Amino acid sequence: MKLYFTLLCCLLTSWLAGQGCNLQIDLPSELVLCEPGRTTLTANLSGGVPDELSWSPLTGLLSPNSATTAADITTDISYTVEARLVLDHELITNGDFELGDSGFSSDYDYGTGGGAGLLSSEGQYAIATNARDTHRQFARCRDRSGSGNIMVVNASGDPSNVWCQTVTIQPNTSYQFSAWVTSVVSENPAQLQFAVNGNLLGSPYNATPNTCSWQNFTAEWYSDTASIAEICISNTNFTPVGNDFALDDISLREICIVSASIDVRVARLVADFSIPNEICSSAPTLILNDLLPATSTPDGTWLVDGIPFNEIVPAALAVGSHTIT
Incomplete structure (x- = not known):
């Protein structure tokens, strides 16, 4: 049977704001997988191109120094991605000595x-x-x-x-x-x-x-x-x-340093449900979640003939066969 569920899409972005530090990372705070297996993690970067980028821990990661990496997930795990960018603003005065003997001191x-x-x-x-x-x-x-x-x-x-x-x-x-x-x-x-x-x-x-x-x-x-x-x-x-x-x-x-984290969860989905083979058009409204047992995985999405619905109103449906997923 089919099951459609919604991933949480709250964005977690963190950065250490400094002078001219515009680098940011956007990363979903959570990713839910139906079963263990390979998935893709992507850190969306803005505000600059980092000099260094790394994911941690390394467990299951195929490209831990890339913004996008495949990850082999076997169980629940949290990943953190960190990006580092050395800013252009120079703090040393006359560090190239083009201003001659000035801007520094010496015991010599x-x-x-x-x-x-x-x-x-x-x-x-x-x-x-x-x-x-x-x-x-x-x-x-x-x-x-x-x-x-x-x-x-x-x-x-x-x-x-x-x-x-x-x-x-x-x-x-x-x-x-x-x-x-x-x-x-x-x-x-x-x-x-x-x-x-x-x-x-x-x-x-x-x-x-x-x-x-x-x-x-x-x-x-x-x-x-x-x-x-x-x-x-x-x-x-x-x-x-x-x-x-x-x-x-x-x-x-x-050095501008930014980081973001994502929790990857492996959900053991339970979505068995039963429905009468026939429903009369005069029957009362049917709440679809009432068809699920108490052990079902929450936060699923119902589709009636491919269209999202949370309930069936028999009188509103045409006579004939309809598909519920």
Whole structure:
């Protein structure tokens, strides 16, 4: 026999609203299946294209990192889909050093010059388009585009901060910190440590000995109750020989995180009913739900000759055969 039932279609959408965070997920809060088997889950996204998307738990999912995934359902289960988007708004000022020696602080001195060039002395830095312009033994390293400024550093043998900047942030918000690093001499590469408000951000980053080979450091940071973030980069390689590097494109951007959940239920449908083979046109109105036993699954929909009805009025029907489902 046929049974038609209605799925609950209340939309559950949740998001962490931040500056410019328009990403949203629409997902039915509940899906009812007649029996165990394969179904399709679809998270409808709006307000942006996420950098990452994931469903959890992974149980039964065929494509857990796609907005639409098939799911093999054996029993009742709840799924949550999370989307993450790094926003375009940049919080770091002059992170690409195109404004020169401004917008940041340093325990190092700006290059004072000497026999090898502007960065002849350890514990100094300079802003330049080519690292060789600051020291005659440095490689000819340029920024990743080939034409912009970089911060070139002749490291010292102490834990002083090479670069620091303080920015205003939102409490209880996730952020992505990123910086690009390259060695400008191959000997004894730098070991950089990143920190926010004095707390270390990730593990120390070991620069490679390959000169002019830009490598990216990226880490996520959660602001908790903080509204100010002091970001600092220090060098924890305390051997001054070699140990020279360049920085570029230092960045801090908010991560927009949204999520939604769906409960998938497997219904054991009971819909047996009995009806007289013949009904006289003069018979009283017949309430269709009265035909179901008490053990029947609720919330079904009746069709009389393909048209939704909750009752039969015999006098309103033409004489002949009619189908009830």
